[in-house]
Amino acid sequence: MTDYFNEMYETGKVRAPYARLENWTKCMPAELRQMKQAEAEALFRRIGITFAVYGEGGDPDRLIPFDMFPRVFAQAEWRKLEKGIKQRARALNAFLLDVYGRAEIVKAGKVPAALVYQNEAYERAVAGFTPPRGIYSHIVGIDIVRTGPDEFFVLEDNCRTPSGVSYMLENREIMMRMFPQLFRENRIEPVDGYADALRRTLASVAPAKCDREPTLAILTPGHFNSAYYEHSFLADLMGVELVEGQDLFVEGGFVWMRTTEGPKKLDVIYRRLDDAFLDPLCFRPDSMLGVPGLMDVYRSGGVTICSAPGAGVADDKAIYTYVPEMVRFYLGEEPILQNVQTWQCAKPDDLKYVLEHLAEIVVKEVHGSGGYGMLVGPKSTKEQIETFRAKIEANPDNYIAQPTLALSTTPTFVEEGIAPRHVDLRPYCLVGEKIELVPGGLTRVALKDGSLVVNSSQGGGVKDTWVLAE
Amino acid sequence: MILSVNHVTTYRYDAPMRFAVQSLRLFPSRFDGQRAVRWDVSVEGGLRGGSFRDGAGDKVEGWSLRGPVEEVRVLVSGEIETTDTAGVLRGHREVVNPLAYLRETDATWIDDALRDLAETASAGTTDNLDRAHRLSHAVSEAIAYVPGVTHARTTAAEALEQGEGVCQDHTHALIACARAVGMPARYVSGYLHATTDGTPHEAAHAWAEIWVGNIGWIGFDAANVCCADSNYIRLGSGLDAHEAAPIRGIAQGEGREEMEVSVALGQVQQ
Structure with a gap:
């Protein structure tokens, strides 16, 4: 132990x-x-x-x-x-x-x-x-x-x-x-x-184009998002608007927020939305969460x-x-601060080591998060280890491994x-x-x-x- | 050669739309093969937004229209002087690493058939330029030019299986093949004055650029089995047709959209 x-x-x-x-x-x-x-x-x-x-x-x-x-x-x-x-x-x-x-x-x-x-x-x-x-x-x-x-x-x-x-x-x-x-x-x-x-x-x-006290807002995907509470909490604490994509539009090289007093120019957006959903004209065309044209405004400095x-x-x-x-x-x-030693399964030598030591180490998906798609070797059954072994072998590039800390x-x-x-x-x-x-x-x-x-x-x-x- | 361009894209809605936004990539690239004498882009009734040149060297400009919008007309008119650079994109300023063009997209997904085609075509050559030519040739043989059998969302794999398609399909297939053998490749949209044998051709055109290590980006038109020469006007590029689209737009509202395009290209007599 x-x-x-x-x-x-x-x-x-x-x-x-x-x-x-x-x-x-x-x-x-x-x-x-x-x-x-x-x-x-x-x-x-x-x-x-x-x-x-x-x-x-x-x-x-x-x-x-x-x-x-x-x-x-x-x-x-x-x-x-x-x-x-x-x-x-x-x-x-x-x-x-x-x-x-x-x-x-x-x-x-x-x-x-x-x-x-x-x-x-x-x-x-x-x-x-x-x-x-x-x-x-x-x-x-x-x-x-x-x-x-x-x-x-x-x-x-x-x-x-x-x-x-x-x-x-x-x-x-x-x-x-x-x-x-x-x-x-x-x-x-x-x-x-x-x-x-x-x-x-x-x-x-x-x-640089902003010549006054900047207007800030938090852009949220909406109340279905698991972190929605945090988005509204932070907006409240900072005293800034919490907005969804539909509350914003672009015009004349700037982003505008629809308010009861008419459109208000927005200078800084703290977005809690992934890149892919920010702007259907630049990223995923099917995204309804973002603001069409946002990336053109961003890249032209608006x-x-x-x-x-x-x-x-x-x-x-x-x-x-x-x-x-x-x-x-x-x-x-x-x-x-030090890194944890990491084996990259994309590298043949590392992969070999990982496959030989699955019972002792932790394996993670390269793009995974939230503790999903990972194997904690010492806490796993033989079956779980074997299932994971097959996954790694099928797509080694997708995995990294670290010692159990x-x-x-x-x-x-x-x-x-x-x-x-x-x-x-x-x-x-x-x-x-x-x-x-x-x-x-x-x-x-x-x-x-x-x-x-x-x-x-x-x-x-x-x-x-x-x-x-x- | 000096080419004149008149390009009008019209979007009509059967019910007025609340708002429309567009991102235009309708400006000639700057490189040794072309120089704009005059170039105007506008959207009727629209407001010009931010404009910039992106990391791939393309000029992009945003436009918006306040509702009610019943029709959007995007007007392009200009004259451009072109020079034959044998397809080589010389003197083009861009900062994106070619490796970023190895990424697959839905439209350029490499299936077994595309991989086979690419590997068979490039077997026995170690020279990248030679390999690129062979791939372009193989794709033009495998997919016959037949308009109307494919649509905007047809993938490279589907076009190959069908054996028929238009320039978009040839280009997607060539890009997929190039990436399959580890060569970065991208989709280029632009205009074509005429095919090299003098027969007229649909003037809005697309072709592929393949990265050939010690030379750079080279334009290959599999649809016409040639490299991009002085008959080609280059506008912009992307991983596939969707990314390289000269017009990306969205209109908010309930109306259904209809699009009409007219492109007239001519050679200006000197």
Whole structure:
């Protein structure tokens, strides 16, 4: 059995960041805990934060389970993470600017040309176009796992429209309401500056043609989307309009929003819609969700789209392997956060290794997300492994593999009391005129005993994430 | 040679539409083989939107029309001086890596028959230019020019199976074959003055460009078994006919659309 790093207890002693939490749990009898848990659930229901799960059927308004036991980082731990996250966000953006421009990293032989240009996420339509400030990914969600006191690894990057930040904000809100004394006893860095920071970031990338305070809006696919709650929540917090494609039109080289006072010019669109659906005149012709002509306005500098169309080429699982190289190439620095070792099944030697070690490793689809289409070798039956083997053999290019990581655990409330459960972390880095990161992020927890899959679609929950002030 | 172009596309709706938007790729490419003397594009009653040159070197311009819209007329008129570059797209500024043109689309899906055709045609040659010529020849042999048997959504595989089609089908089939043997290829839309033997031809035309390593992009017209010369006017390119379409538009409303195209090409006497 692997030894997992427990973020609260190290060799039987409580680690410093969790010091004040031990007493908190001791003073909480089971009945009180159950009452509080029910109260938390009622609060989540009331604010309407739910998470529909793709492909699982059942209740589309299912609540994502919330665990009241906070996950805590010391200031020093966070400072290192913060540096590493910002560094990575800079490198990913530099990469995007480069591959849609002069492609120096490809010419230098650091990243294979085929991986970039034959990638489905590479958008020919935006090659040669430079978005304002040269930024493509304005909100970078970086999934991080911890395996030891000082060992953090990046599991994947999300450069398109990472979701979940509403949970970071709501989890905090609810914890503060239910346990105000905890926030008096611990000096916890606030996360509620996120909405302002997001607004600043978006406003800072308004097109050059915009000569006044920029008008921003969030473009949502609509209320059928599983993250619709988050779209409306963020629009509310920022005080900007939440719009659907049908609320917008293009004319005279600009994008206009239909309002009761007549059309209003829009300068920056934070879209929560995939590239393919943005504009039927440029991408999928059958898309009813986007705005016809939007890409012509964008490419002639009339509006900014965040994240920039084409940003997905940087967060592909096959490109991921090269991110440390990007850090060295563009920034001339050594990467602060490490990648997880990755085997690319497209490479014959790697494929051979993967097929020989299926029972020990994790295999993922290159374009998969949400924990679907993956194999966790040590947690799978022989049959599951064999089924997966056939899939990999049929289309090796579609898969990558990684060692099964010994994800850290944090104490979590479970039926029997408190038990360690595996966690990961998704911080949201904002990239505009400045690079900003609120101290915290979304901690996802695998609620099933022994499970290493933290995705909410696979039975994962969420926790409030604390960064302690000094 | 100086060619004159008069191209009118009319969309009519049987009920007034609320709004119409178009993205036009109706501007001559800039390269050594052609130079616009005069070129005007307009949409009757429309508002000109943003305009730019994209990474593939094509000029694109957006237009919109406020409703009620009963008819949309897109007018192109110009004169252009062409030079024979033996099909080579020399002096064309673009930043898209050729590898991006290996991607398959629905229309250019490579089935076994297309793959067979490509592999048989290119067997025994290691020279890319030779291979491209052979592919173009093979496609023209395999698909006879017969108008009216295929439609806008016919795929390369379907056209090959049918053995008949028009320039769009030849081009899709040639692109699929080229990609099948690892050569980047793309769809080019434009105009053709006349076929090389002097017989008149439908003036709106399409052909393929194949990437030949040490030379660059070369235009191959499988429908006419030749390379694009001074009779060809190049407008824009894409992965397939849909992407390279000179006009992409959408009209919002309940009306049904009818389209009419008239293209007149002539040689200007000097």
